[in-house]
Amino acid sequence: MQVNETAKEQFRPVIVAFCCNWCSYAGADLAGSSRLNYPADVKIIRVPCSCRVNPLFILRAFERGADGVILCGCHPGDCHYSTGNYYTRRRMTLLFSMLDYMGIERERTRVEWVSAAEGAKFAATMNDFISTVAKLGENRKLRDLRCKK
Amino acid sequence: MQKIGVFVCWCGSNIAATVDVKAVAEAAKQQPNVVYATDYQYMCSESGQTLIIDAIKEYGLTGVVICSCSPRMHETTFRKAVQKAGLNPYMLEIANIREQCSWIHKDIKEGTEKAIILMTAAVAKVQLNKPLIAGESAVTKRCLVIGGGIAGIQTALDVADAGFEVDIVEKKPTIGGKMAQLDKTFPTLDCAACILTPKMVDAAAHDKITLYTYSEVEAVKGFVGNFTVTIRKKARYVKENLCTGCGICTEKCPMKKQPNEFNMGLDKRGAIYIPFAQAVPKVPVIDPDACIKLKTGKCGICSKFCQVQAIDYTQKDELIEKKYGAIVVATGFNLIKLDKFGELSYGLCPDVVTSLEYERLMNAAGPTKGHLLRPSDGKEPKTIVFVQCVGSRGNSCKEKSYCSKVCCMYTAKHAMLTKDHYPDTDIYVFYIDVRTPGKNFDEFYRRAVEQYGVNYIKGQVGKVYEENGKVMVQGSDLLSNEQVLIPADMVVLATAIEPDESARKLGTMLTASMDTNDFFTEAHAKLRPVESPTAGIFLSGMAQGPKDIPETVSQAGAAAAKVIGLLAKDKLLGNPCVAHSDEMLCNGCSTCANVCPYGAIEYQNKEFRIPGGVETRRIAVVNEAVCQGCGACTVTCPSGAMDLKGFTNRQIMAEVDAICK
Numbered sequence: 001m002q003v004n005e006t007a008k009e010q011f012r013p014v015i016v017a018f019c020c021n022w023c024s025y026a027g028a029d030l031a032g033s034s035r036l037n038y039p040a041d042v043k044i045i046r047v048p049c050s051c052r053v054n055p056l057f058i059l060r061a062f063e064r065g066a067d068g069v070i071l072c073g074c075h076p077g078d079c080h081y082s083t084g085n086y087y088t089r090r091r092m093t094l095l096f097s098m099l100d101y102m103g104i105e106r107e108r109t110r111v112e113w114v115s116a117a118e119g120a121k122f123a124a125t126m127n128d129f130i131s132t133v134a135k136l137g138e139n140r141k142l143r144d145l146r147c148k149k
Numbered sequence: 150m151q152k153i154g155v156f157v158c159w160c161g162s163n164i165a166a167t168v169d170v171k172a173v174a175e176a177a178k179q180q181p182n183v184v185y186a187t188d189y190q191y192m193c194s195e196s197g198q199t200l201i202i203d204a205i206k207e208y209g210l211t212g213v214v215i216c217s218c219s220p221r222m223h224e225t226t227f228r229k230a231v232q233k234a235g236l237n238p239y240m241l242e243i244a245n246i247r248e249q250c251s252w253i254h255k256d257i258k259e260g261t262e263k264a265i266i267l268m269t270a271a272v273a274k275v276q277l278n279k280p281l282i283a284g285e286s287a288v289t290k291r292c293l294v295i296g297g298g299i300a301g302i303q304t305a306l307d308v309a310d311a312g313f314e315v316d317i318v319e320k321k322p323t324i325g326g327k328m329a330q331l332d333k334t335f336p337t338l339d340c341a342a343c344i345l346t347p348k349m350v351d352a353a354a355h356d357k358i359t360l361y362t363y364s365e366v367e368a369v370k371g372f373v374g375n376f377t378v379t380i381r382k383k384a385r386y387v388k389e390n391l392c393t394g395c396g397i398c399t400e401k402c403p404m405k406k407q408p409n410e411f412n413m414g415l416d417k418r419g420a421i422y423i424p425f426a427q428a429v430p431k432v433p434v435i436d437p438d439a440c441i442k443l444k445t446g447k448c449g450i451c452s453k454f455c456q457v458q459a460i461d462y463t464q465k466d467e468l469i470e471k472k473y474g475a476i477v478v479a480t481g482f483n484l485i486k487l488d489k490f491g492e493l494s495y496g497l498c499p500d501v502v503t504s505l506e507y508e509r510l511m512n513a514a515g516p517t518k519g520h521l522l523r524p525s526d527g528k529e530p531k532t533i534v535f536v537q538c539v540g541s542r543g544n545s546c547k548e549k550s551y552c553s554k555v556c557c558m559y560t561a562k563h564a565m566l567t568k569d570h571y572p573d574t575d576i577y578v579f580y581i582d583v584r585t586p587g588k589n590f591d592e593f594y595r596r597a598v599e600q601y602g603v604n605y606i607k608g609q610v611g612k613v614y615e616e617n618g619k620v621m622v623q624g625s626d627l628l629s630n631e632q633v634l635i636p637a638d639m640v641v642l643a644t645a646i647e648p649d650e651s652a653r654k655l656g657t658m659l660t661a662s663m664d665t666n667d668f669f670t671e672a673h674a675k676l677r678p679v680e681s682p683t684a685g686i687f688l689s690g691m692a693q694g695p696k697d698i699p700e701t702v703s704q705a706g707a708a709a710a711k712v713i714g715l716l717a718k719d720k721l722l723g724n725p726c727v728a729h730s731d732e733m734l735c736n737g738c739s740t741c742a743n744v745c746p747y748g749a750i751e752y753q754n755k756e757f758r759i760p761g762g763v764e765t766r767r768i769a770v771v772n773e774a775v776c777q778g779c780g781a782c783t784v785t786c787p788s789g790a791m792d793l794k795g796f797t798n799r800q801i802m803a804e805v806d807a808i809c810k
Contacts, residue, residue, distance in 0.1 A: 016808055021221075029219045032248030039255040040254050040263040043270065044245070045387055046220070048726065048796055052780030073508035080668075080682055081779035082662050082746045091784065124254070 013067035013133045015042040017126070018057070020050045022080035023115045024072030030119030031126075038126040041134075042070070049073070050111075051084035055095040058109060062142040068108045068133035072122070075113040087111070104141050109131050151276050154185040155212040155268060156201055158192035160215035160247055160589040165190075167251040173216060176265045180272045184208050193223050198230040198648040205234035212240045212275040216268050220248040237280030238726060239795060244271040246409035270807040277800045281725035286774045288374040289474040290716050295366055295655065296479035297699060298326020299345060300690025302352050304477050307709030313716045313733040316471065317352065318361045318380055320651065323428035325349050325540060326481055328592040330411065330505060334698055335562045336593040342427060342514070349429040363434055365651070367659045369469065369476070372775045373685030374721045374746075377538045386435035386443070391459035394431035398451035398460065399423055409441045409516070413506040415524065416516035421460075422452050423515065435460075475685050475712045477660065478669055479705070480652050482691040484644040489547040493539065494613045496674075499524040500620050501613055501640045504556065507563055521571060523639050526618075527684065530574065530638030533567060534622045535560045536610045537580040540645030549645045549666060554695035556643035558721045563641065568601045577604045577635055579624050587697070601730045607635065613640055625795045646695050660747060661686045668694050679708040684777075687711050726795030728783060729778035730769040734790035737767030741782035741791055748780065751773035 007075040025046050031038070047053055050073025058069045071092065073085040092111045099109055110129055114122045155177035159165035161213050170188040180183055185208045191197050191216060204210060213236065215227050219257045220243040228238035253262040292308050292776050297319030301559045301624040305315040315711035317324060328334075329349075331341035337731035344671045352358050363379055368379040387398075402419030409418040411425050420439035425429060441448040442462055452460035484503055487495040502510070502522045523530045537560060541553040557580070583605065585591040597603045610624040619636040625753040626633050648667045656663045662670045672680040689708040690701045704799050715721075730741070731756065742750040749772045769790070780793040 014809055016805060025219075027220060029221060029245075029248040029799065032219075032252040035252055037253050037255070040250070040256075040259040043263065043266055043269070044249050045804045045808070046245075046794070047780070047801065049779040050779070051784060051798060052793060052801075054784045054798065054801075057805055060802055061805045061809055064806055066805075066809045077665060079662075081777060082660065082682075083744075083782070085780055086744070086777045087744060087781050087784070096760075 011134060013041050013090075013130060014065055015070065015091060015130060015133060016061045017042050017044045018047050018050065018053045018069070018071045020073045020080070020084075021046055021048050022105065023074035023078065023113075024050075025117035027109045027114040027122040030116065031123040032119075034119045035127050035145065036070050036119060036123035038123045040116070042126050049079065049081050049084035050080070050088040051091075053088065055091055061138060062104065062108075063087065065139070066109075067139045067141050068129060070110045070112060070125070070129050072112050072114045072125075075115055078115065080115050102141065104136070105136050105137070107136060109138060110140060132138045151182045151211045151554060151588065152184045152209055153180070153181055153182050153214060153272060153275060154201075154204050154208060155180070155187075155216065156215045157186070157188040157246075157268070158203075158215065159188060159190045160218060160251075161190065161758070164217070164247050164251040166193070167254055167257055168246055168256060168264045169261040171266050172261050173246070173268055177268055177272065180269060183272060185210065192217050192224055193675050198226075201227070201230050202234040204641055205231065205236055205453040210236065212242075212278055214244060214271045214275050216240050216244040216246045216264065217411070218269070219243075219245045219249070234774045235494070236280075240275070240282040240369050242271040242275040244268045261528055262414070264806065266808055269810070270804040271457050273673055273803040273807040274800045277797065278309070278802055279794070281794055283725040284723040284773045285720045286372075286374055286458060286723065287470045287682065288716060288718050289376070290314070290474050291316065291471070291713050292477065292716060293376070293378055293473040293790060294473075294477045295481055296326070296690070296692065297321075297324030297360070297362065298479060298481045298690060299328040300481065300692070300701045301326070301477070301479035302348050303702050303705035303783075304479060304689045304709045305352055306348065306355065306710070307706050308712050308716075309355050309712045311709075312357070313713065314357050316359045316361060316365050316473075316642050318366055319807065320363070320365045321424065322363045322385070322432075322434040323424045323430070324360060325350065325427075325429065327505075328698060329425065329427070330413075330508060330512075332508050332515075333562065333566060336589045337567075338562070338789070339536050346427045349427070353429045358544040360430065361469070362430060366658065374715070375774070376475045376685065377640065378473055378474055378476070381473065382469055384437070385432065386437070386460065386462055386464050387433050387442075388459045388461050389432050391457045392432045393457055393459075394425060395456075396422070397456075398435070398477060401450050401454045403448070403450060404439050404441055407436060412509045412516045413503070415506060425477050436608040467729070475687060476654065477687045477689050477708050477712060478651045478659070478661065478681070478692050479689040480655060480697070482646045483649055485647045487539070488643065488645060490539065492612050493536070493610070494615065494620070495642060498613070498615045498620055500530070500638065503642050503644045504559060504563070506643075507641045511563070511566055520566065528570060528638075532575045532635065532637045533577070533580040533639045533641065534620075534635055534637040535563065535641045535643065536622075536780045537643045538609075538645075539642040542581060549647065551666065551695065552584065553643075553646040554584070554644070555697045558593065560589060560641075560643050561594045564597050564603040565601050566604070568681045573743075575604070576638070577606055577622075579608055579610050579622075581607075581609065587699075588711065608633075608736055646691065647806065648692060648801055652692060657685050659683060667806050668692065679704055679711055680689065685715065699703055707769050721773055725773075726771045726777055726778045726793065728771045728778065728780065728791055728793050731790045731792070734769045734788050735768045736788050736790075737769065738787065740785050740787060741769055744781045744785045747777055748779070749777075
């Protein structure tokens with residue numbers, strides 16, 4: 001039991017964050033330049049707009065061993081491309097129901113709106129998301145047998 | 150086969166303190182196709198860039214990964230450097246190991262591990278990068294200014310002075326806008342007409358400026374540098390080239406029952422009218438809803454008196470199509486309608502007026518020739534109550550949440566001007582806060598309180614009603630915590646400002662984004678305040694948000710500078726990271742065109758050779774000059790034909806794989 005407990009404590013989730021170039025990526029940069037800490041478990045992928053994120057990318061991440069995926073975009077109404085994040089919102093709503101159906105915990109995927117001015121929100125969101133995913137433990141459901149031992 | 154070079158920047162100690170840069174460079178050497186990896190103190194410096202250029206030449210690199218600060222900081226710098234070495238600038242990827250790694254992590258081991266993963270992802274992506282060439286498009290060297298108020302006039306004058314042609318489209322019969330209706334302007338109390346009308350004349354006389362008054366924008370097509378705009382020139386029923394502006398037609402018109410818009414409906418005008426004496430152009434216009442001749446075919450008095458035969462009852466709306474390189478939105482504002490504010494008795498009691506109506510009553514050219522006479526009985530008011538924030542700064546659905554910005558100042562102005570002319574008038578101002586941030590603004594307000602003895606009462610008005618010929622104002626005085634009831638002769642409402650009603654329709658035509666209040670949004674609140682996020686659209690004046698005249702004029706000048714910067718270019722370089730449709734996969738279903746916010750996707754019928762003949766199929770074609778590269782279409786496409794250059798499905802998947810490995 002003791003061993004298991006330690007193993008659980010040491011579990012570091014793999015988290016992929018998709019950030020839109022105009023708001024959230026800039027928000028992440030602001031979190032950096034304001035020196036706001038959040039765990040190193042999250043790795044950011046820059047996309048032009050949150051609507052560039054194909055739900056398949058998220059499934060791919062889960063397949064390849066990600067424990068959580070977060071998608072960040074501009075606040076509704078503030079999209080650099082006017083309407084991109086509205087598409088994101090609709091697509092992700094559908095993806096959430098699909099992930100539910102597949103038995104993947106809802107808390108492993110998240111959509112957040114972070115503006116370029118919200119460095120603090122970005123850091124807080126990441127801290128919260130990472131601790132949520134860490135509590136859930138490893139994602140085994142979709143793991144790709146090809147790439148894990 | 151790619152040959153990739155990886156360059157790890159120390160950024161002094163910014164990165165090197167929390168990331169073992171040497172370890173990152175060593176790890177990079179283990180990555181597939183990486184032939185060179187090194188670290189350096191400042192990659193962005195001259196010597197750092199030389200290091201990159203030399204390595205590209207020496208090792209024949211085909212792709213470059215730079216592990217440094219955010220691409221938002223130095224992507225352009227490094228792209229230029231890579232280009233100097235003869236490589237396509239888009240064969241570069243940046244791993245952000247400063248803002249998103251070294252600055253947020255304290256542990257060196259953790260930071261280094263993460264930096265290595267970010268580097269791996271960038272290397273994985275750059276393997277799939279393809280050389281991209283930005284398209285060029287020509288620039289039409291003409292600017293369209295929509296709205297002929299002070300904002301539009303100033304922008305037009307500044308652009309025209311730089312030598313570019315400018316067209317002003319104004320929906321009213323004259324340019325001048327709201328400023329022409331004002332009496333005096335704070336904080337210097339210059340008369341608005343004295344400073345505005347010379348500018349109106351300048352605009353009309355400028356050889357580079359064309360005025361389209363009584364005209365509206367009907368349709369906008371195209372993109373930055375190449376807009377095609379359809380302008381509807383409404384029928385004036387008066388030939389502009391013949392009319393001398395003598396005004397005899399307006400005197401002789403028998404239909405003098407129309408509310409005069411310029412005087413806020415406080416007096417009447419004829420069916421043929423010139424909005425005001427200093428109108429530019431000084432050409433009358435016939436109101437087709439009022440003119441007896443146009444309605445019944447009888448009358449025609451104006452044409453009988455016109456000595457130059459300028460009246461033409463058969464005139465029709467004219468559609469003009471012109472090309473522009475830049476468009477400036479200067480559509481201005483209106484006061485909100487007060488029909489939902491029943492408690493203030495506006496519309497029920499004639500002596501409750503809006504601030505703009507009060508401006509007209511004070512104005513020497515107004516309906517009362519500058520004598521302050523209350524509308525109900527034409528007597529001089531002895532007690533006037535001003536109510537601030539009517540419809541501004543509220544929470545309810547009938548109110549606007551924002552501050553209209555100019556009301557505090559113009560109320561102080563109204564109070565002082567009234568006291569100047571009628572020193573024995575009692576003036577009360579109900580306010581929530583008095584906001585006077587501006588040069589000489591607070592001094593101005595204090596003058597109203599200290600020198601002129603205007604009674605400022607902190608509190609809101611609950612009810613206004615008529616009783617025994619008086620307008621009773623019931624409100625609360627928050628400082629003395631008392632209810633007050635003031636029997637006034639006149640009440641002036643500092644009514645909230647909202648964007649002109651044409652703004653929403655225009656925003657849709659221009660695909661320019663707007664906020665929830667229908668104000669046009671700027672590209673960046675601080676750094677790009679006069680540009681719309683849509684390239685080639687610029688913002689001037691109240692269309693972007695409430696502001697006073699000095700601010701409007703400076704914004705107008707700033708917008709003009711941006712327009713001149715654009716029109717001075719002969720060619721525009723586009724963003725090459727645009728969508729691309731694979732014609733072999735596309736089935737022409739139109740799904741992508743439905744989600745495209747720019748109308749960048751068109752359809753073509755193309756012939757394909759198939760075994761035993763030729764087949765014609767409908768396929769999507771992306772107009773690369775219009776596409777902004779958001780990628781909405783790529784996800785929507787059911788056949789997987791759409792992809793985004795620079796952010797292809799394979800590139801993003803490769804990054805995902807590298808991170809999750």
